[in-house]
Amino acid sequence: MQDPAGFVAAASFGPELVDLALARVVSETGASAGFVYLLPPGEWVLRLAVLSGDSPELIAPWAQVRLTAPVPVADAVRERRLVWLGSQEELARRYPQSALVLPYHLAVAAAPITTDTTVWGGLVLRWPGSHPPQLPPQKRDALLACCHRLGLFLQQAADGDHPVLPEPEPRVVPPLRSRTPEPVRETAAADFAERLPGGCCALNPEGRITFLTSAAADLLGADVPGLLGARPWEALPWLDDPVVEDRYRAAVFSRQPTSFTALRPPDHWLSFHLHPDPSGISVRITPTATAHGPDASEVLHPPPPATPGRATALYHLLHLAATLTEAVGVRDVVDRVADQLLPAFGAQALALMTTQEGRLRIIGYRGYAAELMDRFDALPLTSDTPAVHVLTTGVPSFFATFEDLKRAYPPAVRQDEMGAWAFLPLITSGHPVGSLVLAYARPRPFAPEERAILTSTAGLVAQALDRAHLYDAKHQLAHSLQTALLPQALPHIPGLDVAARYLPSARGIDIGGDFYDLIRLDEATAAAAIGDVQGHNVNAAALMGQVRTAVHATAGAPPGEVLARTNRLLTDLDPGLFTSCLYAHLDLARHRAHLATAGHPPPLLRHPDGHTEVLDLPPGLLLGIDPAADYPTTGIPLPPGAVLALYTDGLVETPGIDLGEAIAGLADQLARAQGQSMDALAETLVHHAQGSASHGDDIALLLIHPHQDGG
Template sequence: MSSREGENVREAAFTPEAGSGLELLEPALVRVVQETGASVGAVYLLPSGETVLRMALLTGIPLQIVAPWAEVRLAAQIPVADAVRERRVVWVGSSEEMARRYPRPALVLPYHFAAAAAPVTTGDTDRGGLVLLWPGSHPPELSQGERDAIGVFCRHTGLLLQRAADSGRPVLPGAEPRVLPPHRSYAPCPGEAMAAVDFAERLPGGCCALDLEGRISFVTTAAAELVGADIPDLLGALPSQALPWLDDPVFEDCYRSAVFSRQTASFTARRPPDRWLSFQLHPNASGVSVRITPAPTAPAEDTPDTQLAASPATPSRARELYHLLHLAAMLTEAVGVQDVVDRVPRQIMPAFGVQALALMTAQEGRLQIIGHRGYTTELMDRFDLAPLTSHTPAVRVLATGVPAFFATFADLKRAYPPAVLQDGMAAWAFLPLTVSGRTVGSMVLAYDRPHSFTTEERAILTSIAGLVAQALERARLYDAQYQLAHSLQAALLPHDLPPIPGLDLAARYLPTTHGVNIGGDFYDLIRLDETNAAAAIGDVQGHNVNAAALMGQVRTAVHATAGASPGDVLARTNRLLTDLDPGLFTSCLYIHLDLAHQRARLATAGHPPPLLLHPDGHTEVLDLPPGLVLGIDPTADYETAEIPLPPGTVLALYTDGLVETSGVDIEDAIADLAEHLARAPGETAETLADNLVHYATQCAPRNDDIALLVINVQQTG
């Protein structure tokens, strides 16, 4: 069979015959996992109009391990987000590369595996992404066959999602990812199964099997005797629940390492009071086989163990610590209060079995709800802005800084007799948000069933609230600094462009989204008289208050000399900057617009060339005489060039943030922008400005401020 025929066969498998929804994607995921030899596969969907990727399907790994990544923001530094945002396959070939490129997931998952992420798109629409994991023994690069299989999946899954959306039945992710059972090519008959049991019973030592959820699905008599438990109590239970002495991060880490790397892992544990056992974990696609044997001696690093009490309804301490570590790593990347509010519920709720969450802060004597999930907006509106004098658990926790836990509504009612059950929940944790000894708010976690809070769980939930409080405090400071910085910059830019007969004008300024620093990008339009105007655009080196202040001085200097020849304007501004000696350089483009004579005179000081759209629809990147950036040589000269400016001409002036991106030649980027401008003749300046910004920012992420000035020459008189 030819490769083309093979692809046709695979394409046919993507054609829905019946049904709708996620079941249409299941065969596709199973097929791509089989064809690539991946150990884990996941499909993310991006619902229309949203900016969060949601995991819809998962196979090959327990859901609780990947729960922190069930929802991924498009802006996150995660392989699948990068793949969708940049529309390319992202390959991470080793744990070292993962740590270098994606430190947050690498911190939580320091295991030996390789990963690929690919976007699922149709046309200009992003529809989701595919994630595949392999054991760390995978070669350092994807093979061509693996790339082909990934490409086929993404193309045809995109078409399937498009057809479903066009038919009015879009495929949407569920409340939780759907976990597919492992693919089995062979099912033993009952007789063979009994023979396998007899075989396992005859082996020295003991053995058991864990399914993909980490629960014990099979255990031999010898294994049960070694761990000191009855077989019925072990089957269907997590080891850390059935055997409290295994509720230890060492076991959990060993288990996760085996699942991710698909390599044998082992550890030694003490069964109280003093019996040491050796555990060897042998993973494959359907679960983990565990061999248990007596260990002759304790490990050399032996330290006294503490037995922990755990119940099947309580998350294990090891898993809580895992999710706490993930939350801490995630919060280090959060910027701004809204970012924290968005991230916290997505991480805490699935990790701790919470059905509803609310975050509140004290604002001017009232309790303001700044974020919630699992609760309706109508219900939250009833509690929003409650006075801090009200007798409620949330207010009490904020006032005292002491957490409150209620296992049932009856417990809550005893503590607060006026309480009325309004949220339909059955248990609550009210946690103070405390920073440096000062309580700044409270967090409510609600459960839909009665929930007994163990001492360990209360401690870890209180610790989580502390992490959230610290993140909110940093976010508040960031928001305040960001607002101050960008208010300063906005004050230094023109509030409005002056109306000039014969010119249709539009300007755009887009600050970079990284950090609170401000840049020195500026633009200006100066009316000289009834038929003459001047336009300027520039970029001061650096992203700080000094750059913004110098930008204001450059604008002032240009205003003071506007009307002279463009070369003279730049020369005089240059001498002023060198006298000031700010230690910063500035690029600048100055244009004198003579509408009566339909001409423009231009001079540049190291600034990107303007784009010229001619009345006949073709574009040109203006090749101006080069000039040295301002602020270096006080004797520098700037040559003036002249161009015709008939009605219908459009000039686009911009800073390098619009065209400069990593890995792309800037001249190629400018040529592409000019070509895009040629596709929109006859449009207004406002429409052209929107089109140029949208095109440039969609092509690749930008790491610099953007300033743009569009001048559309119209017929006068």
């Protein structure tokens, strides 16, 4: 792409510039498909905004991606780096869950869309499996240049109070073409196809038939008007088999020819050859005398009667099973279930309920109004309602129409404007623990196979919820213990304004070992400490409590002596864990501070004039390694109006980012955030860290600000 300035200057065109940028980079790199994800302000979920070369239905499982999810685009955005996967084998090795749902030959690149301080989203490009295992420099440059321009445009749009945000449904951008066929050429092509032996048809990227010859219609046993605009596996029941949609997906994702053989009842074997390109798939249909022809990579036998789209349902459920293994907490389970089940089964609304104190409580919903959910929340388990009935009996209920529901439950009143319902028990370890409700806009017959799939799905959801409830209980316990070990409040010290923050890790439920402390020594002196015990478990938390106790017991001694005594205690205990710690003695009368460090990140000092520096303290060994370790003390001026910032590494460490650069960035943020109260400044620094770091570790922050009239 050329003229990035001109690209950004055209911001008045709005989101169309994002569409154009995606189409151009797909064309320039020869990618088979491209996707732009946006990260709305304050959110931790990437949302698919624009795609090219793919169907929204195929990419639906990845329409929303959490930043913590184990998928390429989340890693690229969270770690602010390019992720390249040159083969299916590499995808399976690094992202096994994604490879399980996408068992096709392909290559993928994902890169973050950023400006200096803000992450706006991510760009993903996909190539056929025939792509070389290495990403050529010119394609890499084109991809990164596109990300740079998109970042500039999104920044400019936000600065102009016209931010570009993802819409409820992603926009589809057609691939750029160098020439547009004229009608006369289209007619000639159709005549050419009609003269070929066998049959031909064309599918668009969504799998719908856009063209077919009369010979193809005859072979399929249908008429041309009845097939145009339909998906083959939906229009023809004998093609409603996972093999058909799997071959279609393989052609779309890998952009390589594939084939299968199917039996059109009663005895017509047909061979289907799929030839994909970015605009769709050309299909060659020929009769064959046997189910084992040399070109048949898959053999399709007549399926039992089924609800159309069962292959799509299986596709979504496979993705649901994979994503639920990563779910943590009830809220996470609810979101993942709603994301997958509604598109998988064509439902418009969903509600999840569990038992609490003799009542059925709604723990999550999607597609329903909050007012309606409030009316049904906390129903007694003695209520005569289908949701309670399936819970108490463990037997699912299906109502194809409201009349069916009314016959089973005469008091029922239609309140959700839906046309059909599935009420499913959530059973784990043989015991019902809740109910799952799926609602459909129109009447629905619920064929036996669909009922079986829905019932099995409810069992999968129940197991995930059971694990999630246990997770939440352990998380609450861990949080309570962590809170008890940290100071409940910082002491009031005349002449000092202080603020502290502690944020637990976004990963896992284990207890962290980060701590901070402020100790009043006398009218004119105080001590401050901050540290980080290795590990995230009960042992780390217990050791953190011992370190705090040791620091308190020796506070008032020179900083080097405080750390040396604490170190000897830890080596005597031999916990097998090491601790970083920084201790500061604050002399408010002389406006001085003396500091010593045991392998801890360097503190920051903002001078009264706003100049901010990273304090270069003589390094000391981590606590708990060598009982004879020495901890040098450094004195610094701490005049009124200065700000001393102590923090743990969770505030600055980000995979792929140099630690020195991250600390310098934090110092720059501290320098620019003048005129704020200490509480507001703490929020600013934490927000900066959350915007640029992966938050995979605990964060502790302690700000110390001598008053202008202190002393």
